[in-house]
Amino acid sequence: MNAELKLFALGTAGVTLVLAALLVTVYGAETGRVLQALAARTPLLLSGSPDFSRFEGGFAANIVISIWAMMIAAVAGTALGIGMISQSLLVRAPSVLLMNVLRNSPWLVVLYAMLYLLPFEIEAFGTIFSFSPVIKAIIGLALPVTANIAEVFRGGVEAVPTGQWESARSLGYRRLQILRRVVVPQAIQFMTPNLMTTYAMLFIGTSLVVVTGANDILSVARTVIASDGAHYATAIYLYVLFLFFLFCFPIAILTRWLEQRVRVRQ
Amino acid sequence: MTLDFSWLFDPLYQTWLLRGVGTTILLSLLGMVLMFVIGIAGAALLHLKVRFLQSPVTIFVELFRNTPPLVQLFFLYFMLSEIGLTLTDPVTGGRIPLFTGFTCVVLSLGLYNGAIAVEIIRSGLLAVPAQTVEGARSLGYSRLQTFRHVELPIGLRMSIPPMTSNIVSLIKTSSQAVLVAVADIMYGATQIMLETFRNLEVMLLIWVIYLVIASLAVLVVRRIAAAFRIPGYGS
Secondary structure (H helix, E strand, C coil), rough: CCCHHHHHHHHHHHHHHHHHHHHHHHHCCCCCCCCHHHHHHHHHHHHHHCCCCCCCHHHHHHHHHHHHHHHHHHHHHHHHHHHHHHCCHHHHHHHHHHHHEEEEEEHHHHHEEEHHCCCCCEEEEEEECCEEEHHHHHHHHHHHHHHHHHHHHHHCCCHHCCHHHHHHHHHHCCCHHHHHHHHHHHHHHHHHHHHHHHHHHHEEEEEEHHCCCCCHHHHHHHHHHHCCCCCHHHHHHHHHHHHHHHHHHHHHHHHHHHHHHHHHHH | CCCHHHHHCCCCHHHHHHHHHHHHHHEEEHHHHHHHHHHHHHHHHCCCCCCHHHHHHHHHHHHHCCHHHHHHHHHHHHHHHCCEEEEEEECCCCCCEEEHHHHHHHHHHHHHHHHHHHHHHHHHCCCCCCHHHHHHHCCCCCCCHHHHHHHHHHHHHCCHHHHHHHHHHHHHHHHHHHHHHCCCCCHHHHHHHHCCCCCCHHHHHHHHHHHHHHHHHHHHHHHHHCCCCCCCCCC
8 A cells, every 4th residue: 555655645745736836827926816716616616505505516416426327337337248248149249339339439429419319208107207417417427337337347257267167157057146156256356446447437527417407516617607707717627627636536546556456466 | 209310411511520520530630649749758757767757747647637638628728818828820910829729629638648648658668578678688778778679669569459448538538629619520510400400310420420430540550550560579
């Protein structure tokens, strides 16, 4: 953990200094006033409400969207990953094709497409489900991430020695049973670092939901800029950069540490 | 729900789309050049353990890798216009901004994917067999010469598989250009949507176009990788 801790300290301190230096370079003598303005807008940017009373917009919305999208993508991605290692070509070929299509599509285009593809509301089981911008954003982000998770799943399963498959087979397990009871429990350690990287990528991708009209941090930032003046735009975007960095950098460090541990154990 | 693609036969829309494809490809190519320059320079500084420069490179990589390229783009766009760097156009004599939206997109693509490229090339360099490096050293190559003639050529070939996905990621990220009003393919699409209201059809077409561009890029990289393969190093 020592090397990672050192990197964490260097990265956090360094990035804070660089961003602060940029702020001073752009604003010069005005920096103090700009910082005050930023402090006054912090609750709005973080929680979408001016006094932290509700957590339904701003950075909190990004976190919520990323968690939901990750959960959906984890389920769908595992299913797609199982399809990709299926023995039947009829299942495998479409799964691999779907994974490649999803992985090569730009997130922004998928988000836009979901915006128009998903209906405003659907009626199922006697109740009406309405698709709010947030739900469309979650589905739009979950789709490309599904492909990433399927790839991580396949990679993890393939990292487990084939002898495990054969011995479980000779003990009478069926394919899905082997996967669930023997292979996946061993593969999970290879998958965890990659899953964390995928999550960090997804979180970075939540900055795009601004186009769906969800009340995420970039929409709040745009509103703040519109009300406080374009003069503050640089400072606000610097602040948003800093927030994303503070969230994603620890994940990156933890991922590196886990990878190191998996490598040492082997 | 019926899909109506009749708007596709309008020559005006075809021109918009083709021009957009051209801009997207140009953006991606320029971004890739910058990405490779940053990636190779950063990886070289880290690999050669250049004193006083290692920490700045690490901070740069972590800053750009852990923040959204979209926010970087907005930041660059607003900061550069706030500083107000301008050029005098020699033809008209008017002041034009030094950094247009196009330049900002290229810069942000190069910075974000370049920061990732630094890490990719660095692990490629680490994958060069130690014996090869020692062999070069024992033949009298200096540290820099070894790097230039032995480690970098092999390391770059070793980094081709992750670099391919980085290039695809760069092409995908270039779609953000529309958000600072660069006339790329997404921009053409939004214009067509405004006029025809066939939002879903236009987006599906754009989706397919991006898939084709990304797949072509993967094919090209594969051909390059095959042409430059050194038997015995990498797959």
